[in-house]
Amino acid sequence: MHRLRNIETYLLDLDGTFYLGSNLYPWSLPFVETMNRLGRRFIFVTNNSSQNAKHYVQKIRGMGVEITEDQVFTSGQATIYYLKKHNYPRKLYLVGTPALEEEFREAGFMLTDKDPETVVLGFDLTLTYEKLRTACDLIRQGLPFIATHPDFNCPTPEGPIPDCGAMIALITASTGVKPKIIGKPYPEMIEALRARYGLENPATIAMVGDRLYTDLAMAEAAGIVGILVLSGETQRADLQGSEVQPDLVLENLGEITKALS
Structure with a gap:
């Protein structure tokens, strides 16, 4: 100790x-x-990339703990850093929550399903079959596949719920493509x-x-x-x-x- x-x-x-x-x-x-x-x-x-740093700051402050936004770092932020460092195109198809979408837009990325150049998967609590289908179609076309983190389950007071790793497994099972994982x-x-x-x-x-x-x-x-x-x-x-x-x-x-x- x-x-x-x-x-x-x-x-x-x-x-x-x-x-x-x-x-x-x-x-x-x-x-x-x-x-x-x-x-x-x-x-x-x-x-957990389902929320952005601003959300976590508000949540933690709401619990009575005073912190700044600089004291929170998410796999979403790490993914943005990775994409920028390696000069990935700014047009992305992002499978994520509105909070993650906001974080990527603020970082200068264009989120679109019209001719994107990279697929990014986060922990999407708003996941739909249409999002999965679009992501799989784009990945089969050869677009780079990036995932924010590998966790299979997210803990909750009611028990674990499927996390990004489980979503990766589904997409990989469908496409045969494993993503670059950042978190x-x-x-x-x-x-x-x-x-x-x-x-x-x-x-x-x-x-x-x-x-x-x-x-x-x-x-x-x-x-x-x-x-x-x-x-x-x-x-x-x-x-x-x-x-x-x-x-x-x-x-x-x-x-x-x-x-x-």
């Missing part, structure tokens, strides 16, 4: 780590207060984070999350400290036989607060 005292930046997952659905975990506000008191930086890093745990997410926040020294950065195959896999790939919290998807028994092993296993964020206090 002494390693925590060297951490200057905490990258935090949201669902299952900081809150669940619309319910803030009781240990989250004390964690934020401790970070602010000690002058440590914390950044929310989420694969956690892929290196493109790490690269975008480093570019946005100037993250350089791995020993001073920790990723805190509840999923081995995204949060902790990204920490391992980036060479930063990986902290698994058992407040969400992963249970202690899941560590047995897992290729991804965290540096620390904690019950929840509250244990970090206790250690630093």
Whole structure:
């Protein structure tokens, strides 16, 4: 636990780590207060591209936690960074929610089903059969296929619901094409984070999350400290036989607060 005292930046997952659905975990506000008191930086890093950064800021502020938009980074933002860095055409067919569409338009992309040059798939809570059909038709024509993140399920208070990874599986089953995936745990997410926040020294950065195959896999790939919290998807028994092993296993964020206090 002494390693925590060297951490200057905490990258935090949201669902299952900081809150669940619309319910803030009781240990989250004390964690934020401790970070602010000690002058440590914390950044929310989420694969959930169904909403944009502005939404998450409003949601978290509504829970009584004061943050800025600069403290939220989504797989949607990482995808925008990737597309711009690699000079993808600005005409996209985007399978996503209105919030994700807004984020892409604000970044200068034209969203259209008329002669687009790339297909981008997000976690689309407004998914329709027509959207799927159009995306598959375009991908069969040879358009590049990009997906924001690989999560198969999104946790909710009522139980898991199909996420972007499940939608990828459907499109791949139909077209035979696998997408380029950007979000956690892929290196493109790490690269975008480093570019946005100037993250350089791995020993001073920790990723805190509840999923081995995204949060902790990204920490391992980036060479930063990986902290698994058992407040969400992963249970202690899941560590047995897992290729991804965290540096620390904690019950929840509250244990970090206790250690630093």
